[in-house]
Amino acid sequence: MDAMYTATREVLLRRQGLVFVAPGRAAASERHLQAIELELAQLGYVVSRRLRQRLATLAPDALALQARFVATALAAQVGGNVRYTPLFRRFPEDVPKDTSELYLRKVLCHFLQTEGQPCVFCRRVGTTHVLSPCMHVVCDHCFDGANYSACPVCEHHVDRESPFFKPGRFLERSLPREKVRFKLLDLGEDLPAAARGLFESFCARKQVMSPIDAGDLGTLVNEFGEQVLAWLPDAIAVRENVARIFGALLRKCNAPATFAVARAHLATATDVLRTLAVYSDADPSLQGTSEKRWVEQPPGGSLAGGFAAKLKQVFGGASTLPKAKMVALTIHKYRFKVAPLRRPLRRAVLAHLETMHPDGLIEDMLRHRSYWQWLGQFLHPHEFAERFPNVARAFAVVRKKAPDGTPAPRFVGFHAAIEAAARAGDAAAMIERLRARPGELGRRFDHALRVAGADAGAQDVVISAFVAAAPRLQNPLLLTLHGHLPTRGRPAAVRVFWPKGQVTRGTSAPDRRAPLAPRALAAAGEAVEHELLRRLADKPGFETCVLDEGLRAVIVPFNERTASRAAVSLPRGSRVALPAGEVVRLFLHWCEPEDGHTTDIDLSVAFYDDKWEYLGVCSYYQLRFDGPDGQPIAQSSGDLRSGPFPDGAAEFVDVHRERARARGIRYAVMVVNNYAGMAFSRLERAWAGMMLRADLGGKQFDARKVELKFDLQGDNGVFMPLVLDVAESTMHWLDVYSTGQLAMNNVATSNGAITKICPEMIDYFASGARISMFELALLHAAARGRQVSVRGAGEARGFARMANESAESFLRRIRAGEGASPAVLPAASGPPVFAALVRGDLELPAGSVCYALFREQVIAPIAASDLLS
Structure with missing residues (x-):
């Protein structure tokens, strides 16, 4: 396999299902090709005919290398790149029913059992073994060594060469018999073109990228280097994305020359600060x-x-x-370790800051005063005070004094004036200031209307200013308002906030805002929808559009900076329907850092009724949660209390949804607890996920059945990624953290946070405050399509755009279901289509544009964020 651009190949394989293989001159044997297909099938993938034909041209060594690369990358995608060995190796069989009795045995064994003495329980002689390095003495008659993978007493990993663990050291298991939805892999032809297309899509994003997108962008910049400069568009919408691009380029390329190109994209001092943060391998969000x-x-x-x-x-x-x-x-x-700033780069940075408006420069630097105070120690602005006087003055204001000790003048900025007008109840003064910054006007529209109160004249000023500013607002803000405005006619049950940060916490408060006037909401809503349709109509049109009704439960991505790295980019707040009958198997893997520091991460499931009254738990302190008939509603694979490098540790919890529903359970909350106090971010690796299993035998981890796999991140102690609604057979993806305690977090200590955060989040997203992917796709279809097919449960309805029908009228008609007829889905041999699907189970014509939540047969799908551009 060509060693060039290896990381980019992995990115395109993971995101688009493309395998780039140069044609060879050999002829691979059918046996080798079938072996590769079998290996990929065990991960849940199949190869297209085109890809198989290309692989058949490779020599044996090249074929083996290509197969190893593809399999390794795909295994890592779903978490199949490690061995999952739970505490109870025969899980889900032979899990102790009485956790209290097991705990008593462990305590007595820890304090009373000694080497060479009869077992304190069975009194047998010669059945005890000393485990290393914990030195616990365990009896192989009282503890089944064939079922344990770690010390039965302390549950830490120990030397498995002890006779206690024999026989059945690894208990090899076969693949279970499951119905599998395979994902298609296809042949990629032009690697640089595919990389450029992905890079350009990142540049076109209208919101901050998710961690996985930011990492992939960094990969492209790192491997293609200065070639990326030719790919840059004239404008990049999101300032943080600008910083990620040029910060990475400054590290890779000639810094002064790269900064000369970057200057056209760095409009503010904060842009410069973010870029220097990325250059220093720090986070451009500037959250400290x-x-x-x-x-x-x-x-x-x-x-x-x-x-x-x-x-x-x-x-x-x-x-x-x-x-x-x-x-x-x-x-x-609020500082970061600054990478070396050589004199030419420092001069270039200071020269660029000098070109900015003096007052705007000061105001922008004051937004991040601590960062600029720190960065000034490396830029040395007063060495160049005569050459760059405005910069020297700005740093004096930031530091509150000049180098000679002279106090800096007091400075009143834009936001201070806005707040002063709001406190005075002067909506007109607010608007007068906000007109100069349309984005800020859009974000403060609700606030300005509340300041205007019942004064019709003041309301008119606010409304007219907003309508005039709408053409200059970014798409994500327009879409946020599109969902927000219809909910503001009445108080919300609770307000949910989304502050910046590395992870999302459940921040909420009672809604004390006054409802907005219906006429204001109608006028603003009409302006927002009109502007969105106008912009989307400028994009390439399609004869046919196909939409899935199931996308009504998928939320348009927002606050992507805090999204967990996941194999499936499921936006926060979304709901996914789960097939009946299958058992939900939750899994957790973590690995301690190589430096020897230890920690304990626990996987638990908490159960609640429809009023969020606590009903029970399955966790390390209750391994089984049984129903009245004695059958397990949930059971744990056991609590491993260490995950030593390099193998780590694994835990599973099975949730039987049908039994839970019969028990009166409504919600099952997956909770990952940081028990020993080490932050998730300090682990060598850590992830969790969900499988749907019909066959609980065979291998405990089956890569083919992984529905979700997501990384653990941040410094918080409690992670609540998802909630199972067993009554409606759906999964709510919350992706939310709670601070928790410094250590010893579990469901009992987190119950207050769970019963506050989870219901509030579910109710918030059900309120419609955030629009769905179906609504976004419908806006695209109404503006760009002639025929729109909407797939529902067992049927597809078709809508044809009439002659001279406006996009607004077509949109209203589709929403109301007027003029629907049975739809015929597009053939694979037809013209390109636009599609937005829950599952990519359609064979689409070449050249089609498709968003698919679960990729399956779709090759090179667009991301949800691409629909915001």
């Missing part, structure tokens, strides 16, 4: 970093470093003084 420090806390007092020392000074070091204890305190810092 947290670290834990140990400080003294006096007995019964507040945190105070050195408090005990001060007491000794006063009282002469009296021995009767109580001893201060050390406690962990989280410190949040």
Whole structure:
């Protein structure tokens, strides 16, 4: 296999299902090709005829190398690149029913069992073994060594060469018998063109990229280097994405020359700051970093470093003084480790800042005062004060004084003036200021209307300013307003906030906002919808559009910066229907860092009724949650308390949805707890996910049946990725964290957060405050299509656009279902179509544009974020 652009090949394989293989001059044997197909089938993939024909031209060594690359990349995509060995190796069989009795045995064994003595339980002699390195003495008659993968007492990994673990050291299992939806792999022909197309789609994004998108962008820039400069568009909409591109280029290419190109895209001081952050391998979101420090806390007092020392000074070091204890305190810092800034690059940065409006420069730098105070130590602006006086003045304001100690002048910025007008109840003054910044006007439209109150004249000023600004608002903001405005005629049950950060926490408050006037909502809503349709009509048209009704439950992506890295890009707040009959098998894998630090991550499921009253749990302290008939509603594979490098550890929980529903359970919440205190972000690797299993025998982990796989991230202690609604057979994807405790997090300690965050999130997304992917796709179809087919449960309805029918009229008619007729889905040999599907189970014509939540047969699908451009 060609060694060039290996990481880019992996990106395109993972995202688009394309395998780039140069034609060979050999003839591979049918046996080798079938072996490759079998290996890929075990991961849930099949190859197209074109790809198989190309593989058949490779020599044996080249074919083996290509197959190994593809299989390794795809296995990592679904989490199949590690061995999953739970504590109870025969799981789901032979899981102890009585966790309390098991715990008692472990405690007594820990304190009473000694080497060479009869077993404290069965009194047998010669059945005990000393495990290393924990040194616990265990009896192979009382603990089944063929079922355990770690020490039965402390549940830490130990040396498996001990006779206790024999026979059945690894208990090899075959693949279960399952019905599988295979995903198609196809032949890629032009790698640079595919890479350029993906890069250009990133540049066209109208919102901040998700972590996985940002990582893939960095891969393209790193491997193609200066070639990327020729791919740059005239404008890049999102400032943070600009920083990611040019920050990566500054690291890879000649810094001054690259910065000369970047200047055209860096409009503000914050753009420069973000770019230097990426150049320094830091996060461009500028949300700061947290670290834990140990400080003294006096007995019964507040945190105070050195408090005990001060007491000794006063009282002469009296021995009767109580001893201060050390406690962990989280410190949040707004700075990053700055990469070397050579003199030519420093001059280029300062020269570019000097070209900005002086007041705008100061205001922008004050938004991130701590960062600029820190960065100034590396830029040395006052060395060039005569050459760049505006920059020197800005740094003096930021530092609150000039280098000679002279106090800096007081500065009142744009946002301070807006807040002052709002406090004064002057909506007209707010609008007068906001007209200069349409995006800010759009974001503050709701606020300005509330300031206007019942004054019809003030309302008219706000409405007219908004309508005039609508053509200059970005698509994501228009779509946010498209969902938000219809909900503002009445108070919401709860307000949910989405602050910037590395992960999303469940932040909410009562809705104390006054409802907005119906005429204001109608006028603004009409302006938003008209502007969206106008922009989408400028995109390439299609004779046929195909939409899935199921996308009504999928939310348009937002706040992507905090989205978990996942194999399926499921937007936060979405619901996915689950097939009846299959058992949900949740899985967790984590690996401790190579430096030897240890931790314990726990997988649990908490159960609630339809009023969110707690009903039970399946976790490390209750391995089985049984129904009245004694059959398990849920059972755990056991609690592994260490995940040593390099193999890590794994846990599973099976949830039998039919039994749960019969027990009166409505919700089952997946909870991943940081029990030992190490942040998720410090682990060597950590992920979790969900399988749907009909056959619980065979291998515990089956890559073919993985529906979701997502990484654990951030510094928080409790992760609530999803909720199963067993009554409606759906899965709610929440992807939300809670701070939790410093350590010893479990469902019991997190129950308050679970019963607050989960129902609030579910109700918020059900309210329609965030529009669905179906609504977004419908806007595209009404503006760009002539024939629209809507696939529902067992039928497809067709709508034909009439002569001279406007996009607004066509949209209203499709929404109302007027003029529908049975639809015929497009043939694979026909003209290109636009499609938005839950599952990519259609064979689409060449040249089609398709979004598919689950890719399956679709090759090179667009991302959900691409529909926002």
